[in-house]
Amino acid sequence: xxxxxxxxxxxxxxxxxxxxxxxxxxxxxxxxxxxxxxxxxxxxxxxxxxxxxxxxxxxxxxxxxxxxxxxxxxxxxxxxxxxxxxxxxxxxxxxxxxxxxxxxxxxxxxxxxxxxxxxxxxxxxxxxxxxxxxxxxxxxxxxxxxxxxxxxxxxxxxxxxxxxxxxxxxxxxxxxxxxxxxxxxxxxxxxxxxxxxxxxxxxxxxxxxxxxxxxxxxxxxxxxxxxxxxxxxxxxxxxxxxxxxxxxxxxxxxxxxxxxxxxxxxxxxxxxxxxxxxxxxxxxxxxxxxxxxxxxxxxxxxxxxxxxxxxxxxxxxxxxxxxxxxxxxxxxxxxxxxxxxxxxxxxxxxxxxxxxxxxxxxxxxxxxxxxxxxxxxxxxxxxxxxxxxxxxxxxxxxxxxxxxxxxxxxxxxxxxxxxxxxxxxxxxxxxxxxxxxxxxxxxxxxxxxxxxxxxxxxxxxxxxxxxxxxxxxxxxxxxxxxxxxxxxxxxxxxxxxxxxxxxxxxxxxxxxxxxxxxxxxxxxxxxxxxxxxxxxxxxxxxxxxxxxxxxxxxxxxxxxxxxxxxxxxxxxxxxxxxxxxxxxxxxxxxxxx
Ligand code: G6P
Numbered sequence: 001x002x003x004x005x006x007x008x009x010x011x012x013x014x015x016x017x018x019x020x021x022x023x024x025x026x027x028x029x030x031x032x033x034x035x036x037x038x039x040x041x042x043x044x045x046x047x048x049x050x051x052x053x054x055x056x057x058x059x060x061x062x063x064x065x066x067x068x069x070x071x072x073x074x075x076x077x078x079x080x081x082x083x084x085x086x087x088x089x090x091x092x093x094x095x096x097x098x099x100x101x102x103x104x105x106x107x108x109x110x111x112x113x114x115x116x117x118x119x120x121x122x123x124x125x126x127x128x129x130x131x132x133x134x135x136x137x138x139x140x141x142x143x144x145x146x147x148x149x150x151x152x153x154x155x156x157x158x159x160x161x162x163x164x165x166x167x168x169x170x171x172x173x174x175x176x177x178x179x180x181x182x183x184x185x186x187x188x189x190x191x192x193x194x195x196x197x198x199x200x201x202x203x204x205x206x207x208x209x210x211x212x213x214x215x216x217x218x219x220x221x222x223x224x225x226x227x228x229x230x231x232x233x234x235x236x237x238x239x240x241x242x243x244x245x246x247x248x249x250x251x252x253x254x255x256x257x258x259x260x261x262x263x264x265x266x267x268x269x270x271x272x273x274x275x276x277x278x279x280x281x282x283x284x285x286x287x288x289x290x291x292x293x294x295x296x297x298x299x300x301x302x303x304x305x306x307x308x309x310x311x312x313x314x315x316x317x318x319x320x321x322x323x324x325x326x327x328x329x330x331x332x333x334x335x336x337x338x339x340x341x342x343x344x345x346x347x348x349x350x351x352x353x354x355x356x357x358x359x360x361x362x363x364x365x366x367x368x369x370x371x372x373x374x375x376x377x378x379x380x381x382x383x384x385x386x387x388x389x390x391x392x393x394x395x396x397x398x399x400x401x402x403x404x405x406x407x408x409x410x411x412x413x414x415x416x417x418x419x420x421x422x423x424x425x426x427x428x429x430x431x432x433x434x435x436x437x438x439x440x441x442x443x444x445x446x447x448x449x450x451x452x453x454x455x456x457x458x459x460x461x462x463x464x465x466x467x468x469x470x471x472x473x474x475x476x477x478x479x480x481x482x483x484x485x486x487x488x489x490x491x492x493x494x495x496x497x498x499x500x501x502x503x504x505x506x507x508x509x510x511x512x513x514x515x516x517x518x519x520x521x522x523x524x525x526x527x528x529x530x531x532x533x534x535x536x537x538x539x540x541x542x543x544x545x546x547x548x549x550x551x552x553x554x555x556x557x558x559x560x561x562x563x564x565x566x567x568x569x570x571x572x573x574x575x576x577x578x579x580x581x582x583x584x585x586x587x588x589x590x591x592x593x
Pocket of ligand 1: 341348391
């Protein structure tokens with residue numbers, strides 16, 4: 001992942017670079033650094049941890065108008081200053097987002113030519129290769145071209161050369177990079193948020209394009225032929241993102257879910273009885289393959305259960321990093337749906353490209369406008385979650401589920417009335433608000449000292465368990481597992497002990513009794529059961545604590561049932577004093593494979 005920024009203009013480069021990095025911190029926060037020209041010499045500052053540590057080290061009084069910056073999510077080598085970007089070898093200084101897969105081989109060759117390495121990163125090796133090629137050619141464009149012909153992998157590089165104190169070079173392959181402009185100023189960044197305070201006009205680079213920024217912006221293709229590019233305009237207003245009255249972005253974002261659902265479904269509903277059939281095109285497919293990572297995969301799993309129930313279409317659900325390497329059987333009746341909040345997740349993007357290469361139709365369900373998946377998919381449905389800052393997704397996940405709920409309604413509407421479903425969907429934001437106003441801290445107190453927590457449920461409830469369990473793990477660092485309720489007895493029930501916390505979800509009346517039997521199995525082995533259900537008429541007490549949610553259409557209910565789980569995870573992490581918005585080892589946009 002990693003975030004990179006570059007600047008050339010008449011303002012203070014250090015300030016623009018570090019502010020840009022703050023906007024990209026969601027891409028990684030292990031360490032950060034900047035390099036800038038000062039009196040024709042390159043100066044580098046680096047710091048471990050969050051950008052604020054870097055900001056504390058920088059002398060903003062120095063006058064520099066050109067520089068590059070990086071915020072790291074470690075892929076190769078520990079989190080230390082040696083592995084922190086920018087890297088400098090000989091005359092070349094650079095920052096990198098991506099992975100150079102053949103760096104081991106390149107490193108060996110360069111060592112034979114006398115290069116020595118101070119750290120463990122692939123980036124330092126890439127830097128050395130460009131230096132080596134620069135020494136041979138005395139021409140930066142040629143040196144970059146020669147080097148990228150050798151690199152295997154993904155990259156976005158911003159490059160400085162000590163001999164050219166008024167120039168900035170960049171290139172990319174399968175890692176995002178934009179070049180933005182505002183009068184005499186040029187900005188480079190992994191993503192739009194880093195530049196929105198200055199401009200909304202930008203260029204997109206194609207793979208292997210090289211850019212040279214001097215008095216103007218010069219684009220070259222991979223054969224070094226100069227090319228022209230069209231300016232794009234980011235039309236979404238620059239929303240001032242702040243935590244407002246909330247302690248963390250995550251809590252703020254959970255509290256936005258009622259509104260997000262309202263906005264996401266609005267374009268599809270004409271009135272209480274009529275459903276805007278924007279999904280007609282779905283009828284022509286016999287098979288839908290849903291592909292995603294992390295929480296987006298869990299949203300897709302709910303989609304699979306919902307659509308399967310109301311259609312004859314075969315639905316397959318895949319983790320993107322696995323999907324890429326499986327044997328595919330596409331035909332013209334296959335639709336591949338890629339779900340991604342960021343629209344940049346490397347494995348999801350690669351899956352999309354595989355589908356396209358094989359002539360399958362593709363649909364992106366994406367939150368970030370103009371992101372790679374949104375641009376490359378044949379069709380795109382935007383979720384309306386707005387910018388999500390907390391690394392652990394909450395509102396974007398629910399907005400993805402909302403789209404699947406609409407798709408399932410579309411299929412249902414072909415054979416049955418969806419009047420009640422639509423009514424429940426319309427009333428959903430209010431019901432979400434009611435849950436948001438309830439106290440979930442009392443449940444968190446029961447959990448935060450535990451080492452392990454189990455989530456059990458069947459079908460859609462199982463998919464909700466997976467998301468609930470992931471939330472708890474990622475922000476509170478408590479080990480947890482989600483189990484299909486009927487499966488636990490095939491091994492893992494051996495871990496259930498006196499006071500092991502089991503969160504059981506049971507919202508599907510058709511299989512409710514089966515799940516209750518499984519709950520009794522763990523209860524009789526000493527588990528402490530927190531029971532989440534929509535059944536008001538529970539006849540016996542086979543649980544310890546109850547979370548009761550409203551009984552609404554099964555097509556809508558998952559969006560309600562997930563909220564208590566999100567809030568419990570949040571409060572557990574809060575009690576443990578975790579860094580909730582930026583959990584350790586994670587990043588929001590995962591642009592490495
Ligand atoms: C990361 C994030 C998760 C997210 C996953 C997929 O792991 O931390 O919250 O679900 O990536 O991201 P995407 O942007 O493709 O939805």
